[in-house]
Amino acid sequence: MRYFSTRDTRQEWPVTLDAALSAGLAADGGLYVPERLPQLGIADFQGCLSLPEVAERLLTPFFAGSSLAPKLGEICREALDLPVPMVEIEAGRSWLLELFHGPTAAFKDFAARFLAACLARLRTRDDPLRTVLVATSGDTGGAVAAAFHRRPGFQVVILYPDGRVSARQAHQLGAFGDNVHAFKVDGSFDDCQRVIKQLLGDRQLASRYALTSANSISLGRLLPQMAYYAYAALKLGRDRGPGTGNPGEQRVAPTLIIPTGNLGNALAAVLVREMGLPLGEVHFATNANPTLSEFFGGGDYRGRPSIATLANAMDVGDPSNFERLAWFFRNQDLRASGIHAHRVDDARIRARIAEGERDYGQIWCPHTACAVEIMATLRQQGDKSPMLLVATAHPAKFDDVVEPLIGHAVDVPPALAALLARPAEVETLPATAEALTERLQQGWI
Numbered sequence: 001m002r003y004f005s006t007r008d009t010r011q012e013w014p015v016t017l018d019a020a021l022s023a024g025l026a027a028d029g030g031l032y033v034p035e036r037l038p039q040l041g042i043a044d045f046q047g048c049l050s051l052p053e054v055a056e057r058l059l060t061p062f063f064a065g066s067s068l069a070p071k072l073g074e075i076c077r078e079a080l081d082l083p084v085p086m087v088e089i090e091a092g093r094s095w096l097l098e099l100f101h102g103p104t105a106a107f108k109d110f111a112a113r114f115l116a117a118c119l120a121r122l123r124t125r126d127d128p129l130r131t132v133l134v135a136t137s138g139d140t141g142g143a144v145a146a147a148f149h150r151r152p153g154f155q156v157v158i159l160y161p162d163g164r165v166s167a168r169q170a171h172q173l174g175a176f177g178d179n180v181h182a183f184k185v186d187g188s189f190d191d192c193q194r195v196i197k198q199l200l201g202d203r204q205l206a207s208r209y210a211l212t213s214a215n216s217i218s219l220g221r222l223l224p225q226m227a228y229y230a231y232a233a234l235k236l237g238r239d240r241g242p243g244t245g246n247p248g249e250q251r252v253a254p255t256l257i258i259p260t261g262n263l264g265n266a267l268a269a270v271l272v273r274e275m276g277l278p279l280g281e282v283h284f285a286t287n288a289n290p291t292l293s294e295f296f297g298g299g300d301y302r303g304r305p306s307i308a309t310l311a312n313a314m315d316v317g318d319p320s321n322f323e324r325l326a327w328f329f330r331n332q333d334l335r336a337s338g339i340h341a342h343r344v345d346d347a348r349i350r351a352r353i354a355e356g357e358r359d360y361g362q363i364w365c366p367h368t369a370c371a372v373e374i375m376a377t378l379r380q381q382g383d384k385s386p387m388l389l390v391a392t393a394h395p396a397k398f399d400d401v402v403e404p405l406i407g408h409a410v411d412v413p414p415a416l417a418a419l420l421a422r423p424a425e426v427e428t429l430p431a432t433a434e435a436l437t438e439r440l441q442q443g444w445i
């Protein structure tokens with residue numbers, strides 16, 4: 001399989017998967033995409049029951065010709081062997097796919113661990129120390145840190161917006177130490193991302209420090225995120241049985257509702273559907289940031305600065321992966337492709353969390369609450385389809401928002417508790433490329 005930049009419209013500059021994984025962003029500023037989407041059906045997954053097995057089958061065509069192809073099974077088993085429970089929240093018709101059972105209690109663990117497992121195997125003995133740069137709105141940084149922590153040959157530099165992540169997220173980011181360096185930046189997530197893009201775009205600097213990015217623009221994060229949607233689609237198909245077989249009976253593929261910010265996770269779901277697996281309409285659940293709902297509501301795409309909300313990991317005003325989504329649908333009308341977007345403001349997030357235990361026996365993080373809110377709205381409008389919602393983070397990560405609303409403490413999962421028990425060390429950094437360059441040059445002892 002060959003890969004192209006989204007901006008290489010005439011497809012003149014193919015790269016290998018290995019190069020695309022290593023580079024993160026394409027040299028022309030675009031995002032890497034596969035030359036085509038392989039087509040697969042349920043029958044192709046016979047005997048694949050676990051997430052690593054489904055992932056290996058799904059990703060094999062994407063790894064064709066890569067030096068990593070013979071190791072794909074091993075990579076999937078190392079990185080993706082995490083629990084993925086599907087919790088029924090409406091009898092027989094809605095399920096919550098819980099993606100927060102990894103080491104940092106958010107879905108980003110899957111992708112970060114997969115990317116790290118790939119990059120570690122692409123490394124040769126004489127390679128210089130690689131610097132993985134990551135801008136985070138809260139969860140990516142922790143996941144990438146956990147995935148690369150103490151991996152020989154790598155250091156991680158995390159930038160996060162000061163005051164815009166939860167206290168526990170901030171602690172988690174600073175709690176790794178060793179080869180992980182955390183910086184709180186005086187600015188927004190967009191500022192963090194801009195600084196990192198500037199460094200990556202500086203040819204000399206990028207080669208001197210062997211810079212790479214681990215943001216959701218990285219192909220190495222998009223690919224593994226597809227795996228749990230395939231897994232969920234196949235499992236729901238099996239669990240719901242073959243149907244009665246009555247003529248006229250149609251098994252409706254589940255509608256997906258996905259908390260969305262930078263559009264990495266939700267794009268993965270769209271791609272799995274486009275590859276041929278049984279998934280239905282896809283709804284992006286955003287917070288108050290209006291860019292996507294405006295576009296899918298018929299307006300123009302207009303990127304803008306982000307608005308700070310309770311669902312802070314989705315505080316994105318100009319989702320990077322929109323460019324990729326548009327590329328995949330370049331010959332079709334994106335707005336007529338079974339994709340929808342809805343905003344949920346902070347008041348509705350609060351109400352949904354506060355009523356979660358009473359209505360569904362569940363406690364949700366603010367991001368997951370957006371998805372549940374959209375489900376409730378669709379039900380009110382008469383949508384009777386089976387629905388698969390994505391739970392993106394454990395509520396204990398957002399205790400400062402959640403606990404006052406539900407009136408009691410949230411149990412902290414053991415992996416998160418272990419991180420929170422460690423001391424945290426974070427440096428302050430101005431939001432400029434010069435400041436970060438200078439800090440890189442100083443090095444660490």
Ligand SMILES: *Cc1c(COP(=O)(O)O)cnc(C)c1O
Pocket residue numbers: 106107108138139140216259260261262263264265266313314365367368392393
């Ligand atoms: C990152 C994140 C999101 C948004 O995911 P995208 O891939 O950026 O759309 C949603 N919820 C949580 C908890 C996150 O950490």
